[in-house]
Amino acid sequence: MKTIEEVLKKLDEIIAWAKANQSPAGYFACTYRIMTAQVLKGIQQKKFEDNPRMTLLDIAFATRYLEAWDSYSKGKRCTNAWYIAFEAAKNKNLLILQHIFLGMNAHINLDLGISAASIMPNRKITPLKKDFENINNVIASINQNVQDSLNRICYPVELIDRISNGKDNTVLDFAISRARETSWATAVMVSNTPNLLKESVTGIVDYAAAKVASQIINPNLLTPALLKELKKCESSDVRKNIEILASTKSV
Numbered sequence: 001m002k003t004i005e006e007v008l009k010k011l012d013e014i015i016a017w018a019k020a021n022q023s024p025a026g027y028f029a030c031t032y033r034i035m036t037a038q039v040l041k042g043i044q045q046k047k048f049e050d051n052p053r054m055t056l057l058d059i060a061f062a063t064r065y066l067e068a069w070d071s072y073s074k075g076k077r078c079t080n081a082w083y084i085a086f087e088a089a090k091n092k093n094l095l096i097l098q099h100i101f102l103g104m105n106a107h108i109n110l111d112l113g114i115s116a117a118s119i120m121p122n123r124k125i126t127p128l129k130k131d132f133e134n135i136n137n138v139i140a141s142i143n144q145n146v147q148d149s150l151n152r153i154c155y156p157v158e159l160i161d162r163i164s165n166g167k168d169n170t171v172l173d174f175a176i177s178r179a180r181e182t183s184w185a186t187a188v189m190v191s192n193t194p195n196l197l198k199e200s201v202t203g204i205v206d207y208a209a210a211k212v213a214s215q216i217i218n219p220n221l222l223t224p225a226l227l228k229e230l231k232k233c234e235s236s237d238v239r240k241n242i243e244i245l246a247s248t249k250s251v
Helices: 004-020 025-044 051-073 080-088 096-119 126-153 155-163 170-191 195-217 224-231 238-246
Strands: none
Touching (some): 004 025, 004 051, 025 051, 025 096, 025 126, 025 238, 051 080, 051 096, 051 126, 080 096, 080 195, 096 126, 096 170, 096 195, 126 170, 170 195
């Protein structure tokens, strides 16, 4: 792929498949498409220090997800973090937010740092830091709209939003900003790793992301009984849920 528009088209294909198959895999795909479109808009509006470089990063970043999805769909090996996220789509007991966070975990905690290092290798990562951090600001501008869509299908999110007066976009802001802090550390580490050892380091990061994924599926703070009650507060119409998320308006 050479353009972000091509990335968006591929994401549309995954979303269409998820709707047709009533698959929760569409929840993350929708969320990611919305944010990718927002980054594209930021690049078009020249909101980054180096916009052509951000295009390269966005494509490299998306390619890791799309290749993982393609491999998994064909029964081939993919990274552990993505395998857990994709397999979780078969689990009808998970919350919508758990599916989204599983995707975010694999894509941000694993893919983002590695993608950043791939376009800025050989210890040249430092000039990317400002734009890397600015991604948060660009994505944050759409987070309330995403959260508004989540409120329509996932009622516990609406409760959290009301408690925070709708100002903090609590759920998404926290998840994304925390993950990006970790991914920058990964980017620095991988960029400074000799090529001979990069595969091993990537494996270590994947192992750590897979551990986080397991905690998302089985959170210590929530008992199975509470998760079951929260599940009752969600819309069970997967296709309609995906359509609502996909219809989230840009800013």
